[in-house]
Amino acid sequence: MILVVMDHDGNELRKGALEGVSRARKLAEALGGEVAGLVVGPGAEGVAEKAKDYVSKVFVVSGPDWETYTAEKWAKAAHAAAEAAGAKVVVAPASRTGRSWTARLAVKMDAALLEDTLDSWAEEGKVYATKYSFLNRVLEKQAGSLPAVISVKPNTTPLAEPAGAGAVEPLAVELGELEKKVEVLEKIAETGGKVSLTEAEIVVTGGRGMGSAEAFKLIEEFADLLGGAVGATRAVIDAGWRPYAEQVGQTGKTVQPNVYFALAVSGAVQHQAGMNKSKVVVAVNKDPDAPIFKETDYGVVGDVHQVLPAMIEEVKKLKGA
Incomplete structure (x- = not known):
């Protein structure tokens, strides 16, 4: 058995x-x-x-x-x-x-x-x-x-x-004293997106290059259109722009979606450890030498604040939204 x-x-x-x-x-x-x-x-x-x-x-x-x-x-x-x-x-x-x-x-x-x-x-x-x-x-x-x-x-x-x-x-299971030694005083639910990050088939991750917490509204919109989850880099989490539940990387979560969007993500090796086994990686970064492009199947060298709105509009057209 x-x-x-x-x-x-x-x-x-x-x-x-x-x-x-x-x-x-x-x-x-x-x-x-x-x-x-x-x-x-x-x-x-x-x-x-x-x-x-x-x-x-x-x-x-x-x-x-x-x-x-x-x-x-x-x-x-x-x-x-x-x-x-x-x-x-x-x-x-x-x-x-x-x-x-x-x-x-x-x-x-x-x-x-x-x-x-x-x-x-x-x-x-x-x-x-x-x-x-x-x-x-x-x-x-x-x-x-x-x-x-x-x-x-x-x-x-x-x-x-x-x-x-x-x-x-x-199945009746009796707990001994050892199993009762830990007492849960409070439970705070992990805040995250509509789709579980580790289970999502599409992940849209924003990096520090997004510039502000407000800019992540575009990331959220894009992820919602695709039915995906929102991710973030450690720099974004440290800045307080997004909750830790969304961190992708060595000190965050490991994801392996069908498609991974890295938007304004430089791609440090610690971040790559959390996403480099994604089936398809799409990156947008204004730096042509950004390390993320070494892990990328499709890359756009450009300003994410111009490229991402255009991507959103194209998806809306495809969906007839």
Whole structure:
């Protein structure tokens, strides 16, 4: 059995959950057995009714103790579900929360930990995976014996399709004193755009060359027209123009969309680490020697304040807006 910890927002499965199911199915074909799921936290019962279309069984962990997230609690729930399912492999999204609890789970299971993977497979009773390292410029191949915990890098795996209705099974998990040591005093929702930055297929990022926070209204308009997410460089975040939730780069988020627009972005190596695996990169910068052009498929050397409004008008024409 392969267990997938299925990320959700309290109402719907996140994209990372369906990527995880795809990975788990591939591993199940090689190792044998079926794919089970785990849904934890607020809204888990409702989400499980949707999750059961993708896996043979969905374990549900919910209740007052599970209303707030801590890494200790999620690791405990995943460990209990893995034991209940007899799972030797646990697949989880490599989200910020996923990274915080998967290492704890690997310790509990005495398992190999393969993090932030681009692909994973099994051969002769071992699991293998590939991942990027050294600012996303080197492709590593890793191997681990069973049991194993594998986290899936966002936007690297096809989304799973429904495969029939599975069963839903409530799972009672008792928290020990260790899991209760962390108390959540306040929760502040991360502010961001209409589309999740790490899950977006199109990302429109503005750099310091935009000149002001007000200028980002054009970035927002362009992203909305394309159905994409807004990103920003560290310099923009440090200036207070945009929220940290939108930062792309080594100290921000890593994105891998189908199309990445870098507008007035110089393209320092730290920024490139967060976007250089995008499928298509489009850049606009008035400096022809800007480093971003080394990562660009299509580039415009020009003033973004002239080029971006023209791009917006062309998209409106195409959409008949």
